[in-house]
Amino acid sequence: MFKTGETILEIDLEALAHNYHHLRSRAAANVKFMAVVKAYAYGNEASTLAKKLSSLGVDYFAVAYTDEGVALREKGIEEPILVLHPQSANFERIIDHCLEPSIYSRFVLNEFVKTATGKAQTDYPVHLKLNTGLNRLGFAEDDMEFLLDTLQQTNTIKLKGIFSHLAASEDWREREFTLKQLDRFRKMTYHLVETIKYKPLLHLCNTSGIINYPEAHFDMVRSGIGLYGFGNDPELDKQLKPIGTLKTLISQIHHLDKGETVGYNRAFKAKEKIKMATLPLGHADGINRQYGNEKAGVWVNGNYAPIIGNVCMDMLMINITGIDCEEGDEVIIFGEPQHATDFAKKGNTISYELITGISQRVKRKFINEN
Structure with missing residues (x-):
């Protein structure tokens, strides 16, 4: 079980170097x-x-x-x-x-x-x-x-x-x-x-x-x-490496009975007993309301978990029924295994809008700096 401790945008400088060298190689030396x-x-x-x-x-x-x-x-x-x-x-x-x-x-x-x-x-x-x-x-x-x-x-x-x-x-x-x-x-x-x-x-x-x-x-x-790390083309995407991974954690786990609802306007209603988790990020962090109500999802310990209900300003909720996890475990919004382009498409938008919209209140963490 991975522990991230807080919501972070992890930025891989080695991936940035890879992308630069690849694109630079496509043009003449002069x-x-x-x-x-x-x-x-x-x-x-x-x-x-x-x-x-x-x-x-x-x-x-x-x-x-x-x-x-x-x-x-x-x-x-x-x-x-x-x-x-x-x-x-x-x-x-x-x-x-x-x-x-x-x-x-x-x-x-x-x-x-x-x-x-x-x-x-x-x-x-x-x-x-x-x-x-x-x-x-x-x-x-x-x-x-x-x-x-x-x-x-x-x-x-x-x-x-x-x-x-x-x-x-x-x-x-x-x-x-x-x-x-x-x-x-x-x-x-x-x-x-x-x-x-x-x-x-x-x-x-x-x-x-x-x-x-x-x-x-x-x-x-x-x-x-x-x-x-984005090429506007599936073939180029294979040759580039997205530099950003948006991570958060499970703040709290709830068990809901059939008929109970989740979030503002009671937008999600449980059709059976479920296990759900609350995450500490929302539309003020750049994960907007269009991703809610099972339009998109996140990854918890290698398992896909759909976003349920309306995304809140500082929180969103996910369905973790059947997923082995606990409070404090790491959650991947985009990055391996979910490409930001795929996440963005689920919200009917493009990678540009998604990645440029990540709030400055999300902590940036740099890896592979050398």
């Missing part, structure tokens, strides 16, 4: 590698993972927001850090901490040039975001002349990179659309590079793009979800 560590490194813990990735030779990091980049700098990360979705209120902090902003709109370009000029910057490195079809952020083809005019009128900034984002690189049914994105990216970057007369880093591929579109690796590839 192609740089950007590790995406936004959202606490996809729900894990950004600074420790970034330090590990730095030691492995990662060339670049990417975060979503300025505060994430500042936090990495304060933890000693020295590699270039791209801020994917910066806001104008944070431009001074970006410059103060030597972060590289994504410039994705006319407003952002004008405001960053204004801020950088005010701070007496010359050739400050920025990355230009192009919209090739995802339609979230980025300049369109009809913005090219505006971009070139602005770039030629200032020496405050300099393009360190030009990038875009693939909408469906994991889906072979959308291959035609993806190839159109590649063509659009080539066309737009060719026009820009020919005019500015120097070559920024071109980067387009995410994890699935690294695997499925080697012709589009350009100067740098980016990986987020793949580093954490």
Whole structure:
């Protein structure tokens, strides 16, 4: 009987290294590698993972927001850090901490040039975001002349990179659309590079793009979800190792008679005598209500135990009838033997949402640090 003592997210740094080396091997040696560590490194813990990735030779990091980049700098990360979705209120902090902003709109370009000029910057490195079809952020083809005019009128900034984002690189049914994105990216970057007369880093591929579109690796590839062990494809999943295992314990065991109910709104009613257990985690920890009422389950001493009733804020209940266990025994939510992708599917969602939603109040424990 395993004893964990508390709810923890166990993070395997050896698995992280395995995933990095596997993904890195899929690109040419002269192609740089950007590790995406936004959202606490996809729900894990950004600074420790970034330090590990730095030691492995990662060339670049990417975060979503300025505060994430500042936090990495304060933890000693020295590699270039791209801020994917910066806001104008944070431009001074970006410059103060030597972060590289994504410039994705006319407003952002004008405001960053204004801020950088005010701070007496010359050739400050920025990355230009192009919209090739995802339609979230980025300049369109009809913005090219505006971009070139602005770039030629200032020496405050300099393009360190030009990038875009693939909408469906994991889906072979959308291959035609993806190839159109590649063509659009080539066309737009060719026009820009020919005019500015120097070559920024071109980067387009995410994890699935690294695997499925080697012709589009350009100067740098980016990986987020793949580093954490998820490939958006069953075959790639076999080659990667999920780095996180969410563990908790049995707080209390109850024996219910037929007809007794469990939890809020009496959502579960026992059809016969059962043995049940209460666990100390709930939707405030990231295991949301959609997993309740036997939609999903957990593993207790090698046995599957369905979640019964409504998931509470700090607790959930499981049916352990027929399982040899006692209070204090370890419970696996996801991780061996239950892949997080499979758990997420039972809640009608995806691994991204599940792993990034694990609350920061869940203690992180690192293993295989050496």
